[in-house]
Amino acid sequence: MSNPVYLALDLPQLAGAKALAEKVRGHVGGLKLGLEFFCAHGAHGVHEIRELGLPVFLDLKLHDIPNTVAGAMQALHVLEPAIVTVHAGGGRAMMEDAKAAAGENCKVVAVTLLTSMDGRDLERTGVAGTAHDQVMRLAGLAQDAGLDGIVCSGHEVKAVHDSWRDGFFVVPGLRPGGKPTADQKRVVTPRQARDDGASVLVIGRPISRADDPLAAAREIEATL
Template identity: 60%
Template sequence: MNPIFVAIDTPDIDRALDMAEAVRAYAGGLKLGLEFFSAQGPEGVRRVAALGLPIFLDLKLHDIPNTVAKAVEALAPLAPAILTVHAIGGQEMLGAAKRAAPPATKVVAVTLLTSLDAGDLVDLGIARSPADQVGRLAWIARDAGLDGIVCSGAEVAKAKSAWPEGFFVVPGIRPAGAEVADQKRVVTPARALEDGASVLVIGRPITAAADPSAVIAEIAASLKTEVIE
């Protein structure tokens, strides 16, 4: 499985389609999030999916169990390869989401946003370190029957060790030398894979580049070289 999923973060359908076309030769899939879905809805997802790449629908659902289950049922016709819910919603909500999802859809729980760090957790009244918070929520997700979690590269090795069969989506991926922007816990693509990532979510380093196709080709080549070595 090609682990590179490109984050198409735009409300504009034409830009989304152009970007998807530019990266399709090297991408394993495309991530569509709230920005895109709020503007384009299910029909926009269908148009992007028609290009033939798996879709990671990153909506981070979080509500009472019945509401989340109904939302997942409503999204089922889109057949996303991956769908996100918030781990903080609790075990009952997570289980309801998984039961409502199509069998082929991997439901993964967002643990701690990569824009947050230890200081942010203190502000939120959480006394755990980021790694401990991710670990705690990973256990809840596993017990609820989910396929895996979303976590940063800083936590994926520990999560993989505790949950060998888990599916680990790692955002905040930055090739060496790339701008970090608003991400606080980032790693390189090769390091994330080495530590146990199943999927690498890469956005702005590719989509904001002058030549997105060349950038993703370079990333893909670097990962193949890493495997060979």
């Protein structure tokens, strides 16, 4: 992949999302559409974004019984996503069925631990161990289920890459300055994540909310 940056287009207005994507398309490698975008614009919105000619990552974090998730994956075929996310917490059977139902050219990756969560949040949900422990545990489960890879923070990607050499690793929560912003807690710089084995770098607000999104995208690309 020549440019691993996927711009997160979680904007409420389709016209605004398309305009932003058009502006920076020469400096990103793909476009990530999450729940906010999909709930607002549905399949029509995905088709509109695909017209820009960049790979589309549907970050829907599917999490349900295996049969339901498999049905959802089949329903997504028409959108031709390059990447789709499921939650590793759904279990091995769910992940196996998700991969079996995915399109031939679609990578299925499992979300391990949200970058908005840390060890204290885990403890409150009844999960023992550190954030690192949880990510490694779920990464092993995703690998056993035959998935293409996982989503994890830049804090864990090196360890996961070392144990899963041919895995596909999506790293969100990136900040060019390396400092936490808003609801993100476990963040690193795009350069560090790439050096540690990230396949895809998901970047949203540092570009989408910048005073000059094009300049911000160029600056991030230059660091890679």
